[in-house]
Amino acid sequence: MIHNPETPHQRLTRNYGEMLQEIRVAQTGVQFLLAFLLALAFTPRFAEISEFQRTVYVIALLLGAAATALLIAPAPFHRLVFRRRLKSHLVAATGWFTLCGLGFLVLSLGASMLLILDVVLGTRQATWLTTGIVGWFVIWWFAVPMWSRRRGQRHPDSR
Template identity: 90%
Template sequence: MTVETPHQRLTRNYGEMLQEIRVAQTGVQFLLAFLLALAFTPRFPEITEFQRTVYVVALLLGAAATALLIAPAPFHRLVFRRRLKSHLVTATGWFTLCGLGFLVLSLGASMLLILDVVLGTRQAVWLTMGTVTWFLVWWFVVPMVSRRHGRRHPSQSPAGRPQSGHPDAGQPDAR
């Protein structure tokens, strides 16, 4: 069995994070493109003041999500070869979590806008709350519950560290 050096572990963790971000980046880019184009549609001038406000909020949240989900690339470029890999991995984790938070809010605001146009405000609010809750459950609650239960997993020692024989035994988690 080959033992990873701390630097190799950080490099692997960063690579795994970039793979995760690629999934979210595609979604946030499509959402932002939709929102940017929406203002140039023929019916846009007819929307209500409430809908216009929701649109602006969705657009700003989408832009914030996009910035955060793309941030690891320029961050990496600016700290490249400065021996800051650990900091890069930590920052990338926070960029991703915050970006996903802004993404779910932008999705919620976008849903509210569209559902308000299609169904009216009352139904739009209820359906949007349900949709945002759905995303929050699968994106944040389920992983946190799994994380909590994972600490008591049989392959874990009482201290919460993997038992020897596991590839990550004795290595602190860099994420």
């Protein structure tokens, strides 16, 4: 079998394309979450929430906005460095934007769950359930991939 190796530029282009596909999945989720949070303040019942719930809401909203900014950041970054021979910087920055954006997204999801569960079940149950939910996300979004990454580093023949 003949294998045509990629040039460094081709590899960067492929990596960036793969990253954009990953980001598209996360962007949809963060956009729905932020839209929900933005609309929530204009519902009639919002005026009745407790101070704790209002604080959790503001935290969820700010974290959602931060996640949105980071998950959209690769687009303006690309536009500003386009045709400047900075593709390696673009790929590295996109990787960091994505990881940090996902981190803010999981925190925003957690705060949103805490808010909703607090309204439905009360603070004590909401805190326990939210801790479990955030832990679940952290396991699948970060811990399992890092475990797999470390395991793959021990096996040089794995690709």
